[in-house]
Amino acid sequence: MQYFPFGTTGVSVSELGFGAIPIIRLSFAEAERTLRRACDLGITLFDTANAYHDSEEKIGRALAPVRDTIFLATKTMKRDAASAAEHIDLSLRRLNTDYIDLFQFHQVALEKDWEKIMAPGGAMEAVLEAQKAGKIRFIGITSHSLSMAKKYVESGLFVSIQFPFNFIETDAAKELHPLAREKGVAILAMKPFAGGAITDAALAFKYLRSHENLFPIPGYDSVESVEQIVAFYEKPNEVTGNDLAAMEAVRSELGGQFCRRCEYCQPCPQGVSITQGMIYPLLASRMSPEVASEFASAGMDTLPKCTECGACVKKCPYTLPIPSMLKKHYDLYLGHRKAKA
Numbered sequence: 001m002q003y004f005p006f007g008t009t010g011v012s013v014s015e016l017g018f019g020a021i022p023i024i025r026l027s028f029a030e031a032e033r034t035l036r037r038a039c040d041l042g043i044t045l046f047d048t049a050n051a052y053h054d055s056e057e058k059i060g061r062a063l064a065p066v067r068d069t070i071f072l073a074t075k076t077m078k079r080d081a082a083s084a085a086e087h088i089d090l091s092l093r094r095l096n097t098d099y100i101d102l103f104q105f106h107q108v109a110l111e112k113d114w115e116k117i118m119a120p121g122g123a124m125e126a127v128l129e130a131q132k133a134g135k136i137r138f139i140g141i142t143s144h145s146l147s148m149a150k151k152y153v154e155s156g157l158f159v160s161i162q163f164p165f166n167f168i169e170t171d172a173a174k175e176l177h178p179l180a181r182e183k184g185v186a187i188l189a190m191k192p193f194a195g196g197a198i199t200d201a202a203l204a205f206k207y208l209r210s211h212e213n214l215f216p217i218p219g220y221d222s223v224e225s226v227e228q229i230v231a232f233y234e235k236p237n238e239v240t241g242n243d244l245a246a247m248e249a250v251r252s253e254l255g256g257q258f259c260r261r262c263e264y265c266q267p268c269p270q271g272v273s274i275t276q277g278m279i280y281p282l283l284a285s286r287m288s289p290e291v292a293s294e295f296a297s298a299g300m301d302t303l304p305k306c307t308e309c310g311a312c313v314k315k316c317p318y319t320l321p322i323p324s325m326l327k328k329h330y331d332l333y334l335g336h337r338k339a340k341a
């Protein structure tokens with residue numbers, strides 16, 4: 001494991017981080033084993049959130065004995081000062097610590113949320129206050145919107161930006177990465193497997209490791225999963241021509257119609273399960289059409305309710321042509337159902 005400076009903080013952290021959503025599924029004992037194994041193998045960067053159910057508590061319980069050796073990041077979705085201040089104190093209690101290394105504003109994809117955070121009485125006031133009081137060392141932000149992410153990097157207010165980064169969603173590499181490097185802002189790379197679209201983990205990490213100033217935070221749900229991913233970091237990174245061709249093949253297979261499952265398009269006024277409909281082809285290829293058409297039937301059967309009102313398209317940060325994709329995926333689903341019958 002190598003350690004690199006985290007933006008301009010003056011603190012070095014492990015190049016590979018720990019994304020703490022999947023530990024929600026584990027018992028406290030299993031989570032502790034998984035988290036401690038990550039520490040033993042050299043991971044020092046841990047990212048969680050107030051919104052991740054009991055993830056903060058599991059981290060607090062498991063990592064208190066090694067608190068001084070790790071870099072703890074968490075986040076809030078609150079946009080006003082009073083609620084953000086409550087979340088900071090709650091995170092401190094749950095994480096079993098008296099300081100948070102990196103406190104982030106969570107999922108700030110819309111201008112109106114950003115304005116609330118920055119307005120008088122907004123969450124930024126509470127975070128700056130907490131920083132003055134020593135409860136927070138550094139401030140970061142997370143987003144799925146490329147234009148907003150670039151704006152945050154330009155603002156000079158944050159030491160890090162957390163953004164989806166993988167070899168399918170390459171806008172981040174083309175536009176956000178050079179800017180972040182220039183400004184000395186670290187990138188926490190979320191969704192390293194593009195939400196499950198990338199099944200070749202070795203290829204995923206070859207791509208990520210070829211970018212400096214990038215700290216992937218894959219999720220782990222077992223000691224074995226930690227060991228498997230850390231193993232990718234045990235030898236020098238080499239991206240061959242064959243690797244690049246393999247990445248390109250996955251990219252072109254998914255095309256420009258890749259749904260990031262960010263859910264910003266929800267809710268649909270007609271009750272359409274948009275995300276389920278959008279990811280159906282991926283599900284069918286991973287599970288088999290037979291299994292997927294059964295598994296996803298409840299959501300897929302809502303698709304004919306779509307009136308093509310376009311409300312979801314306006315909310316999708318990637319401006320995906322949702323209604324036409326849903327139609328196409330519904331036809332595919334019907335074909336699978338017929339084949340099964």
Ligand code: SF4
Pocket residue numbers: 267268269270271272274305306307308309310311312313322323
């Ligand atoms: S276009 Fe269809 S899926 Fe999208 S919000 Fe309107 S009814 Fe719902």
Ligand code: SF4
Pocket residue numbers: 258259260261262263264265266274275278315316317318319320322
């Ligand atoms: S359709 Fe767009 S907004 Fe909805 S989940 Fe997919 S990427 Fe996100």
